[in-house]
Amino acid sequence: QKEVEQDPGPLSVPEGAIVSLNCTYSNSAFQYFMWYRQYSRKGPELLMYTYSSGNKEDGRFTAQVDKSSKYISLFIRDSQPSDSATYLCAMGPHTGGFKTIFGAGTRLFVKA
């Protein structure tokens, strides 16, 4: 079993839809959780960062962490064609010499 599981998709939605992206994990030591966006042939770009459980909102993006269920989510409201990319969840323990673990990424297509 992988430490981080993420549905690779692809996920195709119409413009304006609410998108829900999810990851599950198995390591209870994970304390920080991130979402990265990666456009084709580019490096990942940090979108959202959350420490421990709870919600965080930034514009059209909301990140949720449920440590009791080992489940994290990213919601995108009013999705745009420019949101079409691969979304990677990432997480790790709160120690020095960290090792951030990434999910496989979900490919999202937003149709105009």
Add this chain to the structure above:
Amino acid sequence: ETGVTQSPTHLIKTRGQQVTLRCSSQSGHNTVSWYQQALGQGPQFIFQYYREEENGRGNFPPRFSGLQFPNYSSELNVNALELDDSALYLCASSPPGAGANTGELFFGEGSRLTVL
């Protein structure tokens, strides 16, 4: 503010050869991590460098090695290349203090290696 830069952007090697990839960290960042991203997969942690010392390593063989220089730039060296080493190699830097301990990574655009 200059972001993370990597070179070369693309390169082709043959099995058994050696390759060196280079990375300049973002201004003010003192920690550099290297990741391997195979096609259709998430990045896999290779190792991290802090103050010129390896500070954590993933499940990669010793033929993957690295260096960090006093200006925080870094190199990834891969010896005895294998076909499975074909991937996008990503360098990421982290700011000092809380940023380095919490995994906030700022990535370059990567070096795409093809091994024939």
